[in-house]
Amino acid sequence: MSKEQMQQVITDFSQFLLVERGLSNNTIQSYQNDLKKAAQYLQSQQINDWNDVDRYTILNFLAHLTNLGQSRTTIGRQVSCLRQFYQYLLRQHRVDDDPMALVTIPKGPRHLPTVLTQEEVRAMLAVPDVNKKMGIRDRAILEVMYATGMRVSELTGLRLNDLHLDVHLVQPRGKGDKERIIPIGEVAEEWLKRYLTEVRAPQLANHPETDYVFLNARAHPLTRQGIWQLIKKTTQAAHIKKDVTPHTLRHSFATHLLENGADLRVVQELLGHSDITTTQIYTHVSQKRLLSVYKDTHPRA
Numbered sequence: 360m361s362k363e364q365m366q367q368v369i370t371d372f373s374q375f376l377l378v379e380r381g382l383s384n385n386t387i388q389s390y391q392n393d394l395k396k397a398a399q400y401l402q403s404q405q406i407n408d409w410n411d412v413d414r415y416t417i418l419n420f421l422a423h424l425t426n427l428g429q430s431r432t433t434i435g436r437q438v439s440c441l442r443q444f445y446q447y448l449l450r451q452h453r454v455d456d457d458p459m460a461l462v463t464i465p466k467g468p469r470h471l472p473t474v475l476t477q478e479e480v481r482a483m484l485a486v487p488d489v490n491k492k493m494g495i496r497d498r499a500i501l502e503v504m505y506a507t508g509m510r511v512s513e514l515t516g517l518r519l520n521d522l523h524l525d526v527h528l529v530q531p532r533g534k535g536d537k538e539r540i541i542p543i544g545e546v547a548e549e550w551l552k553r554y555l556t557e558v559r560a561p562q563l564a565n566h567p568e569t570d571y572v573f574l575n576a577r578a579h580p581l582t583r584q585g586i587w588q589l590i591k592k593t594t595q596a597a598h599i600k601k602d603v604t605p606h607t608l609r610h611s612f613a614t615h616l617l618e619n620g621a622d623l624r625v626v627q628e629l630l631g632h633s634d635i636t637t638t639q640i641y642t643h644v645s646q647k648r649l650l651s652v653y654k655d656t657h658p659r660a
Contacts, residue, residue: 362402368409369394372447381537383512393440409445410454417441417462431464438464471640472610473601480505480611482597492558493576497589499547499554500573500581504605506547507531508612508630511586511605517572524548533631541629613641 373391376382382390400420406412424434441459448454475483484501488494504514513531521530529543543551559574566578573581586605594603601607613626627638 361407362398365398365402365407365409366395368448368453369398371451372444375447385512389436390440390444393437394444397437397441409448412458413456414458414461417458421462421464435464438462473603473607474614475599475601475603475607475611477615479597479599479601480608480615482599483593486593486596492562495550495558496554496573497593499550500586500589501593501608502547502550503529503543504608505612506544507541508609509541510609511583514573514605515571515581515583515586518570519572520570522551522572524552537631539628539631610641613638617641 369391372394373387376387376390377384397420400423401407401412401416404416404419406416421434421438424437429437438459442462445454445457445459449457484498484505487497487501489498500514503509504511507529509517509529509531510533513533517529517531521532523530524543527543527545527548528540530538530540532538555572559572562574562578563569569578569580571580575581575585583605590603590605590607594601609630613630616626616629617623623635623638623642626641627635630638632638
């Protein structure tokens with residue numbers, strides 16, 4: 360098998376992820392990048408066929424990544440990618456054995472996500488100048504992200520027919536193009552309505568029609584990068600020293616729900632997690648916050 364043939368196998372796998380599993384382009388690109396790194400390492404070891412890889416080859420590759428200073432998270436993602444890749448190759452009868460069958464990596468400490476306090480969220484929401492049209496848009500974006508826990512890709516992909524404001528619901532498309540229904544709070548709904556009527560509708564009077572909800576100043580669909588820039592700008596203006604990303608609002612949404620008594624299963628549904636163990640990390644964040652409050656307020660703590 361040549362270098363080109365190894366790449367063709369990666370391309371075939373990517374097509375499988377798109378058609379059969381319905382994964383997003385960003386996720387598929389991540390798989391492709393990981394597999395290209397693996398292929399480059401194999402070729403440096405004079406291995407030019409995916410079928411010639413055994414468990415020890417994989418372990419040597421992981422040791423190579425460790426020596427390069429790759430994080431445990433990155434190496435774990437590579438293992439997960441190769442595991443799914445070889446399961447696909449086995450089903451396609453392209454390999455005889457699965458070299459990933461006995462490969463494991465020790466689990467490291469799980470890092471708790473950055474979470475904003477409710478006061479910090481309020482400070483961020485107060486930053487946009489709502490006397491300006493883009494300020495109304497930015498306030499609506501921040502309110503919707505915090506009120507729904509949407510991923511940034513879900514927010515940028517939100518379309519008009521995903522809004523069911525008459526029944527106070529939104530229906531974003533999550534990972535794998537899966538839809539879920541999320542209630543939207545009264546405050547976020549009011550800002551969203553104000554954006555749609557005062558900003559978006561007049562903006563499109565002189566631009567081509569689009570059904571994407573959030574638009575940039577040129578009336579084009581807002582990008583992930585645009586949201587990142589908004590979050591960074593807003594965080595700085597609110598004098599928040601934490602490393603805040605768009606996902607931080609999602610983390611804060613989940614944590615604040617749990618701190619105020621929400622059931623873990625409900626939070627799982629709202630976040631669109633297929634496995635509740637993914638949601639359980641927020642219980643650790645919430646417990647950490649509860650312990651802090653206890654120490655600060657109990658007279659004999």
